[in-house]
Amino acid sequence: MKITVLTLFPEMYENFLKTSIIGRSIERGLAEVEFVQIRDFAPGNYKHVDDTPFGGGSGMVMKCQPVLDALDSVKTEDSYTLLMSPAGTPYSQAKARELSKKDHLILLCGHYEGLDARINKHVDELVSIGDYVLTGGELASMVIMDSVIRLLKGSIRDTSTDEESHENGLLEYPQYTHPADYKGDLVPEILLSGNHAKIREWRVLQSLRLTEKVRPDLYAKHEFTEEEKKILKKFKDCE
Numbered sequence: 001m002k003i004t005v006l007t008l009f010p011e012m013y014e015n016f017l018k019t020s021i022i023g024r025s026i027e028r029g030l031a032e033v034e035f036v037q038i039r040d041f042a043p044g045n046y047k048h049v050d051d052t053p054f055g056g057g058s059g060m061v062m063k064c065q066p067v068l069d070a071l072d073s074v075k076t077e078d079s080y081t082l083l084m085s086p087a088g089t090p091y092s093q094a095k096a097r098e099l100s101k102k103d104h105l106i107l108l109c110g111h112y113e114g115l116d117a118r119i120n121k122h123v124d125e126l127v128s129i130g131d132y133v134l135t136g137g138e139l140a141s142m143v144i145m146d147s148v149i150r151l152l153k154g155s156i157r158d159t160s161t162d163e164e165s166h167e168n169g170l171l172e173y174p175q176y177t178h179p180a181d182y183k184g185d186l187v188p189e190i191l192l193s194g195n196h197a198k199i200r201e202w203r204v205l206q207s208l209r210l211t212e213k214v215r216p217d218l219y220a221k222h223e224f225t226e227e228e229k230k231i232l233k234k235f236k237d238c239e
């Protein structure tokens with residue numbers, strides 16, 4: 001997969017692209033990341049990329065011309081362009097999965113007061129990473145890159161992502177590691193039993209209970225599998 005980032009601040013990505021799973025995936029050639037400096041497309045000596053908003057108000061708005069010329073310089077028939085925006089569709093694991101199948105992603109980052117609204121017509125989608133305002137789209141684009149790159153085949157073991165939070169609309173069951181007894185705080189005994197069927201059952205139940213408790217919104221719209229229904233019934237009958 002190729003990822004092109006359109007930004008005024010490419011230096012923000014340096015460590016991110018060299019570190020951990022993302023660094024290794026890029027090193028192995030699973031993802032190729034390139035940057036386009038939007039300022040390079042601004043005319044004149046001052047290279048202004050922004051201007052004051054029509055109608056008045058504070059801050060500066062990024063202009064159509066440098067942004068759209070930068071976009072046109074990299075767009076092809078295979079590209080899919082996402083504009084980072086607090087007014088975008090809320091980003092999700094399902095969207096990350098969908099994007100991980102694309103050949104070429106273009107991530108367009110706004111800054112200052114944002115971008116001229118006419119730019120919206122030139123992208124495939126506006127994406128928000130949450131209900132808060134960032135200084136720029138750079139962190140949002142890193143969130144998208146991280147969540148997409150780790151899903152690429154060969155990035156991490158396929159099975160590692162299968163049961164993760166949000167993959168099946170639920171949160172993941174709690175995980176524990178050594179020691180089994182940390183200052184008197186014990187790991188649930190079932191996990192030490194070696195009984196894989198029982199461990200699986202416990203994990204499914206914990207995943208359901210955790211989601212119900214901390215994310216009732218997700219739980220309410222969850223479509224229960226036959227296995228989940230069976231486990232819930234079994235433990236309800238025991239209570």
Ligand code: SAM
Nearest residue numbers: 084085086110113114128129133134136137140
């Ligand atoms: N004036 C804009 C508003 O009120 O909606 C906010 C602009 S923000 C300071 C600058 C840029 O950061 C945006 O153009 C966008 O690219 C990015 N950004 C800020 N919050 C974001 C979010 N929650 N998700 C995605 N991108 C965001």
